[in-house]
Amino acid sequence: MTRTLPPEFTTVEGIPEDRYREWLNCWLTALAEPLGADPAVFEFYRRTFPAARGLAVTDAEGFAATNMSLDADLVLPGGATVPVAIGTAGSCHPTQTRRGLMTHLLERIYERAVEEGRAACADWPSEWPIYRRFGHGPAAWCDGMSIDLRRAGLREEVPGADLRLRRVTGGEARAAARTVFTNKYRSTPGELVPPEGFWERLATDPASPVLDALCTLGDPSGGARQCAVLDGRGFVSYRVAPGWTADKAPDGVLHVVDFLAADAEAAGALWRFLFAIDMVGEIRVPRLPVDDPLRWWVTDARWLRTHRRDALWLRLLDVPAVLSARTWAADGTLTVRVHDTRGWAAGTYHLEVDKGVGTCHRTTTEPDLELDVATxxxxxxxxxxxxxxxxxxxxxxxxxxxxxxxxxxxxxxxxPFLTYVL
Known part of the structure; x- marks a missing residue:
């Protein structure tokens, strides 16, 4: 049950279209990323984060706190999916913190997810300690990577040597990226399918890096966006920041934004393409799977500098639905007791796996494992x-x-891996 707010606050569920810009600015300003005047950025948010899914708390001054849940499907091991709610757009004005506004909105997200038959909430929280308190736990990880091209090098046996990419722009780039993602996402647990509006950013002005920065959670540089595709199998977008050594030799930095490959040969072809771009000394990639084959495709992996970080958090609401839907690597039985201070997932569950297929139901027997819902x-x-x-x-x-x-x-x-953060 959502908590009762002090009388000076009002809950808004479904943001009126004529107040959407105000609501969006409340969210983005809290992240030190105000909206600005670029209409392409506003349109991206309006399409990707629809007003009808927005939540807010208002006071006499306007919006005091924001949140949102988007409907999505989460890919589980084995390729099956379960419906989840993506939690995003969480913010609270600094003058109204510690008054229960964020708790109120998060509880409403959980209630709405249960009402809509969602098995879990999925998100990438801005601050680790906050969401852990609410039962969210880090379920997938990724590596940010910096590659010294002159020292790392590619091995001759990297696949894809006979494949050639072609350049695309605008609407064709948007369609190509969406097609490759559709062809690949079920092979990776942890993936979430972005809303349709998300792909529109690839059809906008390639001179602006703002939308790419939103997706990479970093600085993709100000160079013009370039896109290349291996039809149906691979897609890469990137920006190059030019640079020069003290001796005036070219030493640019290539910032990867999108890297989508449906199979190992396509991934090899994308890396061969990126490693061969002229006037570049370093490649920076914001998100790669922790088991990415690139480590074994270079001649010297010491020149791959990685930074590991959390990529996807999950907050389970329907434990049997998730444990029964995924494929398991080995057979066996386990009884698990789950503690959940908010009650959504609390209980003891018996899991039985036969030939990789799991069945899960509540039980009253003593548990083999005991843990909280975040774990x-x-x-x-x-x-x-x-x-x-x-x-x-x-x-x-x-x-x-x-x-x-x-x-x-x-x-x-x-x-598990999550390609795009929303």
């Missing part, structure tokens, strides 16, 4: 080992072999 969200896709939580004291088990069994059952063929 279950972290380990449910197999991207975060349960054994680490056991050593940290956040999973309790009478016999540690139960935890090892979970990891043997839960670890997927490919590491």
């Amino acid at each position: 279950l969200g972290s380990i449910v896709l197999g991207g975060t080992p349960a054994s680490g939580y056991l050593r940290a004291g956040q999973i309790r088990a009478a016999d540690p072999r139960h935890v090892w069994r979970w990891d043997a059952m839960a670890t997927p063929e490919r590491a």
Whole structure:
């Protein structure tokens, strides 16, 4: 149940179109990223984050807090999907913090997700401690990477040597990226399908890096956007910031924005293309899977500088729906007790896996594992080992072999990964 707010506040569910810009500015200003005057940026937000899904708390001065949930499908190990709510647009004006406004809106997101039959909430929180308190846990990780081209090099056996990319722009680039993503996303647990409006950013003015910065959570530089496609199999977009050494040799930095590959040969062709671009000494990639094959395709991996960070957080609402829908790597049975201070996922659940197919239901038997809902969200896709939580004291088990069994059952063929943050 959502908490009752002080009388000076009013809850708004569904933002009026004539107040959408005001609501958007409240959100973005809290992130130190005010909207600005570029109509393409406003249109991107309006299409991708529709007013009808917005939530807010208002006071006498206007919008005091914002939030939103988007409908999406989450890819589980094995390729099946479950419906989830993407939580985004969370903000609170600094003058109204610590008054329960964000808690109020988050609780409404959970209520709405349950009402709409969503099995979980998925998001990428701006601040780790806040969402952990509400039962969210980091379920997938990614590596930001800086590549020194002159020292790393590509091995001759990298696949895709006979494939040639072609350049695309505008609407063709938008359609190409969407097609490749559609062809690849079910092969990777942790993926979320972006709203249709998300792809419109690839059809906008390529001289502006603002929309690309929104998707990479970084600075893609001010160079013109370039796009190249391997039809149906691969898509890459990037910007090059020119640079020169002290000896006036070219030393530009290539900032990758989109990197989509439906198979290993297509990925190899994309890397061959990027490594061969003239006047570039470094490639920066904001998000790569933690098990990306590039590490084994270069001649010297010490010149791949990586920074690991959380990529996807999950807050489970319907435990049996998620555990029954995913494919498991090994057979076995486990009973898991889940603690959830907000009640949505609390209970004891019996999981039985036969030939990789799981069935899960509530039970009253004693558990093999005991953990909170945030920890279950972290380990449910197999991207975060349960054994680490056991050593940290956040999973309790009478016999540690139960935890090892979970990891043997839960670890997927490919590491969970989320291509795009919303």
